[in-house]
Amino acid sequence: MLQEGTVLHGLGPKTMLFILIVTSVMHCTSPVIQIAHGTKWITFIDVIVRTNIVSEVENIGNILTCVNQCFQNEACVSVFYRQQHQRCQLHDVLFMSPQDGEQEAGTVYYSVATDGCPPTYVHNRILNICYQVQYNLVTYADGVADCNSRGDHYIVIDNVDKQNHMLKQINSSSDGLAKKYHIDGSDNTTEGTWLLHDGRVMTYFAWSPGYPMNSSLKNFLIADPTDDFRWGDKSGNLGKRYICERDIFITCP
Incomplete structure (x- = not known):
């Protein structure tokens, strides 16, 4: 919340x-x-x-x-x-x-x-993404649990257009800039192989300079609004904000 x-x-x-x-x-x-x-x-x-x-x-x-x-x-x-x-x-x-x-x-x-x-x-219809920014500070696992409880998952950023949109959305409000955000992506299973929540192998990354650190203790993605919403690999144990995404599907007759 x-x-x-x-x-x-x-x-x-x-x-x-x-x-x-x-x-x-x-x-x-x-x-x-x-x-x-x-x-x-x-x-x-x-x-x-x-x-x-x-x-x-x-x-x-x-x-x-x-x-x-x-x-x-x-x-x-x-x-x-x-x-x-x-x-x-x-x-x-x-x-x-x-x-x-x-x-x-x-x-x-x-x-x-x-x-x-x-x-x-937030509903970006051009990119067909639907998400809610959460300002509570939680661990990576607790944020996942909260998103899952409402039928969501962490926001998937899998191309430059989504990355640019999230940068614009977070930067549009001064309250959004104070803390870092959990986003979808982990190499907790195999070091260096980054997977999304549904098991897909990640091919797009927006790393901050110096990242990834490729440490066995840093297995989760964090996006930093003070660094153009670019990413770092972190432990996931510290409280961060997070973004829940809802999958939406348009049914045509």
């Missing part, structure tokens, strides 16, 4: 959820009914963040239409909307630090997820 005072803290008094049902063509060859979750982040009321903007749309009459604009733009993850200006600002990250924004009376903030991604997760 995320710590008190951050945006993502599960479904509670800080969030409100509505469901938008839209007929659209996503990754299927025929139109399908998609259900989009619009989640309102109470912590950001009367606050706007002006970074990571995908686009800004004018003359939008209500928040439902604004959220639909985000749903229709595959790059969009979240929106700021101000009724007075009828302005809908689309973003490709989910912000997690209200103190990074500016005061703007009447502005509300919503995130959008669909295709089975839970409402309070």
